[in-house]
Amino acid sequence: EAQVTQNPRYLITVTGKKLTVTCSQNMNHEYMSWYRQDPGLGLRQIYYSMNVEVTDKGDVPEGYKVSRKEKRNFPLILESPSPNQTSLYFCASSPGTSGIRRIYEQYFGPGTRLTVT
């Protein structure tokens, strides 16, 4: 089944404890992206990747890191989480090609609800 998976789905952690949220897709998509969703602020793009080893900042990259060492995986790293990073996080992928630099239809993972105390 074609899908985007995220792990963990739920996480409660403490300030400063490094964590990684994994994202994997099995559709051979080139484009992958991370979003956070907050009440009153909607969905905002954190980082995106046009292809392996090609990443760029979205609207709210502060406090996050990403890497794209292989096509199927795009982990989101919080080196020192803070309470303002408590949010619902979504990973997405799209068959957009880096050559054309265009995003096609995006497919979203189920979301990761993160609480930082």
Next chain:
Amino acid sequence: GIQVEQSPPDLILQEGANSTLRCNFSDSVNNLQWFHQNPWGQLINLFYIPSGTKQNGRLSATTVATERYSLLYISSSQTTDSGVYFCAVDTLNSGGYQKVTFGTGTKLQVIP
């Protein structure tokens, strides 16, 4: 950056009624997509519609890119249509890469 506004922000419908949701964007876009976020938080693709009109069952969408808006039509609404509807556009940033901006959302409640 680009602004993406949706209207109305909230909508309550009686089951069986029709509705139109609107998405306005402030600049040229390459693509536009409509999503439904169900009450469990899952984001479901509805339409990928950079221009023109598409239909899928009781839902249809129209994008007029030259006038910078898109419409989502819901006919014969059902309680399962409840949730939040988002449009999302992608634009070219200064580095030559595509970034995505979501609209503000329309929260729909369909009552029996």
